[in-house]
Amino acid sequence: MALEHAILVSLLEQPGSGYELARRFERSIGRFWTATHQQIYRVLKRMEGDGWVTAEEVGQDGRPDKRSFSVAGQGRAVLVEWLRAPVQPEAVRHELAVKIRGAAFTDLAGRASLITEVERYRAEHEALLGRYLNGEKRDFPDTSSLDAGQRLQHAVLRGGIAYERMLLDWLDDVLDTLRAL
Amino acid sequence: MALEHAILVSLLEQPGSGYELARRFERSIGRFWTATHQQIYRVLKRMEGDGWVTAEEVGQDGRPDKRSFSVAGQGRAVLVEWLRAPVQPEAVRHELAVKIRGAAFTDLAGRASLITEVERYRAEHEALLGRYLNGEKRDFPDTSSLDAGQRLQHAVLRGGIAYERMLLDWLDDVLDTLRAL
DNA sequence: CTGCACATGTAAGAAGTTACATGATTGA
DNA sequence: TCAATCATGTAACTTCTTACATGTGCAG
Numbered sequence: 064m065a066l067e068h069a070i071l072v073s074l075l076e077q078p079g080s081g082y083e084l085a086r087r088f089e090r091s092i093g094r095f096w097t098a099t100h101q102q103i104y105r106v107l108k109r110m111e112g113d114g115w116v117t118a119e120e121v122g123q124d125g126r127p128d129k130r131s132f133s134v135a136g137q138g139r140a141v142l143v144e145w146l147r148a149p150v151q152p153e154a155v156r157h158e159l160a161v162k163i164r165g166a167a168f169t170d171l172a173g174r175a176s177l178i179t180e181v182e183r184y185r186a187e188h189e190a191l192l193g194r195y196l197n198g199e200k201r202d203f204p205d206t207s208s209l210d211a212g213q214r215l216q217h218a219v220l221r222g223g224i225a226y227e228r229m230l231l232d233w234l235d236d237v238l239d240t241l242r243a244l
Numbered sequence: 245m246a247l248e249h250a251i252l253v254s255l256l257e258q259p260g261s262g263y264e265l266a267r268r269f270e271r272s273i274g275r276f277w278t279a280t281h282q283q284i285y286r287v288l289k290r291m292e293g294d295g296w297v298t299a300e301e302v303g304q305d306g307r308p309d310k311r312s313f314s315v316a317g318q319g320r321a322v323l324v325e326w327l328r329a330p331v332q333p334e335a336v337r338h339e340l341a342v343k344i345r346g347a348a349f350t351d352l353a354g355r356a357s358l359i360t361e362v363e364r365y366r367a368e369h370e371a372l373l374g375r376y377l378n379g380e381k382r383d384f385p386d387t388s389s390l391d392a393g394q395r396l397q398h399a400v401l402r403g404g405i406a407y408e409r410m411l412l413d414w415l416d417d418v419l420d421t422l423r424a425l
Numbered sequence: 426c427t428g429c430a431c432a433t434g435t436a437a438g439a440a441g442t443t444a445c446a447t448g449a450t451t452g453a
Numbered sequence: 454t455c456a457a458t459c460a461t462g463t464a465a466c467t468t469c470t471t472a473c474a475t476g477t478g479c480a481g
Contacts, residue, residue, distance in 0.1 A: 065339050066468090072346045082432050095341035102469070104434060127432045127477055143350050147357050150340050150365055154441085158246050159331050160276035160400045165253045167393035169324050176328050184331055211425050212348035218421040219341045222414045229410040233403045240399040244392050247440085263460050283441065285462060310460060335469090 065151075066106050067115070069096040071134055071142045074116060076212065080129040081107050094195075094223045107132060115141055159184060163237060166244075178241050185234040192227035195220060246332075247287050248296070250277040252315055252323045255297060257393065261310040262288050275376075275404045288313060296322055340365060344418060347425075359422050366415040373408035376401060 073084060073092050084107070085100035087093070110116045115138030118130040134142075159181070166177050203209065203217045254265060254273050265288070266281035268274070291297045296319030299311040315323075340362070347358050384390065384398045 065337075065342055068346065069342045072342055072349070075349045076345070080432075081434090082430095085432095093336070095336055095338035097335045097337070099470075100432090101434080101471085105468095108434095123431095126430090129432060139349065142346055143354055146343055146346050146350050146354055147361075149361060150343065153337055153339060154278045155274070155276055156246075156278070156334055157276035158334060160403060161246060161250045161253055162327055162331065163400055164257070164393075164396050165249065165323055165327050167396050168253070168256045168320065169327050173324055173327055180328075180330060212345075214421055214425065215345050215348050218418050219344055221417060222341060225410050225414050226407075229406050233406050236402060237399050240395055244395065261460070262462090263458095267459095280442075281460095282443085282462080286440095289462095 065145075066096070066098055066102060067110060068142055068145050069098070070103065070106060070110070071115065071138050074132055074134045075139070075142070078131055078133040080121075080131050082129065084132075095219065110138065113137075163241075166241065174241060174244060178238065181234060181238055181241065185231060185238070188227055188230055188234070192224065192231065195224050195227060199224065246326075247277070247279055247283060248291060249323055249326050250279070251284065251287060251291070252296065252319050255313055255315045256320070256323070257397075259312050259314040261302075261312055263310065265313075276400065291319065294318075344422075347422065355422060355425060359419065362415060362419055362422065366412060366419075369408055369411055369415070373405065373412065376405050376408060380405065 069088075069092055070084060073079075073087055079087070081100065081104045084103050085098075088096070088098045088103065107116065111118055111132070114135055116132045117135050118132050120128060121131045122128050162177060162180075166174050169177075199217070199220055203213065203220075206217070209217065250269075250273055251265060254260075254268055260268070262281065262285045265284050266279075269277070269279045269284065288297065292299055292313070295316055297313045298316050299313050301309060302312050303309050343358060343361075347355050350358075380398070380401055384394070384401075387398070390398065
C-alpha cells in the first residue's frame with residue numbers, strides 16, 4: 064500500500080526513471096522498503112495515469128532513451144495526506160526466528176547446519192553494517208551543515224545502523240544458545 | 245513461503261486447532277511471523293491434503309467441536325529439510341521510515357502531526373516491550389532449568405526485547421531530529 | 426564475442442488482505 | 454439481550470514474486 068508513497072518520496076528527493084528508481088530501491092530506499100523493477104514500472108504507470116507523476120522523455124547518447132518521472136502537484140498532495148495518517152502496524156516476517164524455534168525438532172546434524180547458517184547470516188549483516196557506516200561517512204561527514212532533508216535521511220540511516228548492531232549482538236546470543244544445546 | 249513452516253513449528257511445540265493457531269499467531273509466534281485465521285485455515289487444509297499434518301475431531305462440551313492438528317512424519321521431514329536451507333533475504337517494509345524521509349516535503353503543521361504520530365507509535369512499542377518483559381518473567385523465571393525448546397523460545401524472545409529497546413532509542417533520536425527541524 | 430549495465434516492459438501464478446458468513450455458549 | 458470468545462470457513466480482490474521478453478552500447 065505504501066510503495067506509491069515510497070516512490071513519491073524518492074522522486075521528490077530526486078526525479079528519475081523507473082530503472083533509476085529500481086537502483087535506489089536496491090540501495091538507499093530499499094533499506095526500509097523493498098521493490099523490484101516490475102513492481103516499480105507497474106505502479107509508475109498507474110501513478111502517471113492518475114496524474115500523481117509526470118514523465119519527460121530524455122534522449123541520451125550512448126544509452127537507451129529514458130522516461131524521467133517527477134512528482135506532480137496532485138502526487139505531492141497525496142503524499143502530504145498520507146503523512147498525516149497513522150502508521151499501519153507492520154507485518155513481521157522473520158524467517159530466522161522460525162528456524163531457531165524449529166531447531167528444537169531436529170537432530171545434532173540439523174542444529175550444526177543451522178549454526179553454520181546463522182554464522183553466514185551474521186557475516187552478511189556485518190558486511191551490511193560496514194556499508195551503512197561507509198555510507199554515513201561519505202554522505203554525512205559534517206553533521207553541522209545539513210538541510211532538513213539530509214538530517215531526516217541521516218536519522219533513518221542511524222536507524223538502520225542501530226538495527227544491524229542490535230541484530231549482530233542478538234545473533235551472537237543465539238549462537239551461544241545453539242552451541243550450548 | 246514459510247507460513248507452512250511457522251505452523252509446523254507451532255504444532256510441534258503444541259498440537260491445536262486452526263483457531264488456537266490463530267490465537268498463537270496473535271501472541272507468541274506473531275512476534276516474528278504474522279498470519280490471519282483465513283490464511284491459517286487455507287494452509288492447514290493444503291497441508292492436510294499433502295499429508296503434512298493430521299486432524300483429530302475433538303468434541304467439547306460447552307464449546308463447538310474442533311479439529312486438532314498434529315504434525316505427521318512427512319510434515320516433520322519437510323520442516324527438517326527447510327531448516328537446512330539458507331535463510332531467504334527478508335523483504336523490509338518500514339512505513340515509518342518512509343514517512344520520516346517524506347517529512348522533508350511537508351510544512352510545519354505536517355511535521356507537527358508526524359511528531360504526534362511518532363509519539364503514539366513509541367507509546368505502542370513501549371507497551372509491547374512491557375508485555376515482552378512480563379512474558380519473560382512469567383515463562384522463564386528460572387533460566388537454569390529449561391529444556392532445549394524453551395531455551396530457543398527464550399532466545400527468540402530476547403531478540404524481540406532487544407529489537408523493541410533499539411526501536412525506542414531510535415524513536416527518541418527521531419523525535420529529537422524532528423523537533424530540531 | 427561475451428558479459429554487464431542501461432532501459433522497459435508483459436504474463437502467470439502465489440500469497441496476502443478484506444469482507445462476508447454462520448452458529449454455539451457464557452458472562453455482564 | 455448484548456457483547457465476547459470459541460470455532461470454521463468462502464469469495465473477491467490486491468499485491469507480490471518469478472519467469473519471460475527485447476534491445477543498445479561499452480569494456481575486456
